[in-house]
Amino acid sequence: MRNLIINADDFGLHLSVNEAIIAGHKDGCITSTSLMASGQAGEAAAAVALTVPTLGVGVHLTLVAERPVLPPEEIPSLVDENGCFWADHMVFIKKYIAGKISLLEVRRECEAQLKRIQSWGIMPTHIDSHQHLHVLPKIFTICLDLAKENGINKMRLPAEPCGFSGKFPATFGRKIAKCGLTVLAEIARVRARRQGIYTPDSFFGMVAGGHMQECFLRAILEALPTGTSEIMIHPGRDNVLLQKQYGWPYHWEEEFQAVTSTEILNWIKENHVNLISFKELSHE
Numbered sequence: 001m002r003n004l005i006i007n008a009d010d011f012g013l014h015l016s017v018n019e020a021i022i023a024g025h026k027d028g029c030i031t032s033t034s035l036m037a038s039g040q041a042g043e044a045a046a047a048v049a050l051t052v053p054t055l056g057v058g059v060h061l062t063l064v065a066e067r068p069v070l071p072p073e074e075i076p077s078l079v080d081e082n083g084c085f086w087a088d089h090m091v092f093i094k095k096y097i098a099g100k101i102s103l104l105e106v107r108r109e110c111e112a113q114l115k116r117i118q119s120w121g122i123m124p125t126h127i128d129s130h131q132h133l134h135v136l137p138k139i140f141t142i143c144l145d146l147a148k149e150n151g152i153n154k155m156r157l158p159a160e161p162c163g164f165s166g167k168f169p170a171t172f173g174r175k176i177a178k179c180g181l182t183v184l185a186e187i188a189r190v191r192a193r194r195q196g197i198y199t200p201d202s203f204f205g206m207v208a209g210g211h212m213q214e215c216f217l218r219a220i221l222e223a224l225p226t227g228t229s230e231i232m233i234h235p236g237r238d239n240v241l242l243q244k245q246y247g248w249p250y251h252w253e254e255e256f257q258a259v260t261s262t263e264i265l266n267w268i269k270e271n272h273v274n275l276i277s278f279k280e281l282s283h284e
Helices: 015-026 042-049 089-097 103-119 130-135 137-149 172-194 214-222 239-246 252-259 262-270
Strands: 002-011 032-035 056-061 127-129 202-204 227-233 273-275
Touching (some): 002 015, 002 056, 015 239, 032 042, 056 103, 103 137, 127 130, 130 137, 137 172, 214 252, 214 262, 227 252, 239 252, 262 273
Parallel strands (some): 002 227, 056 127
16 A cells, blocks of 8 residues: 655745645645745635645744744844844754754744644644754754644654655755755654654655656656655746745746646556545554
8 A cells, every 4th residue: 555645835935836736736636735834825825725625734834044923033043133034954954053043932933833823724734844944853852842732643754765866866965965854854753653743654855855847756656665655845836936036946837737747647546546645644
């Protein structure tokens, strides 16, 4: 038996992303998504998700590259002089290692994000995070506590096999970074299981993150092991608009086309891959 969660990240980042995720669920193979409480289109994403109950919606905890939910003056170690989160995961990790990130502030901000999503009427199916910062050991402890307090018993673990490329031409540096993330995620897996947190058996989409064109998605599908796997994607409907605003060289439109491809949908059906969301995930 092969179960598959296809999770679209960054729900709420932009209306273009929201549109692609909803269409990719209705007309494609997206089964789950992760909502950004701080995204400019977050509340709009929650509103439309409530009209599509078959779509699983988790929380995409965000500590970089966006604006916080809490007032910046309440979380000074997490923000720059403009009141925005630090630019990316590398800046955050360097400060984290140097002891310049307040864990109390991290907890308060993550709790505020979770509460905002709940206030929109969404009961999150799972926890993951923007740029995977939740697998940092001390951050993971906070996430475990928040999960327990809020009745959430599922999490993403971005542990893509170190030797897997899925035909994606990744740089050596990207491969090394992925392996480092996988090690942290596997350590987190042991802790999660001790706390009764369910996680998919396998994860894919890290090395091709932001570039999940149909050929790379097909390569992952052909390599799916038994058990439950998660594939992470980032669909959108307007590459020019999104790149202009965020500066990320993602292939949003191509990812949307991949998850709505007739060939991909037929392959999933013909190979008896069972599409599920985090709602149906269990260890049974």
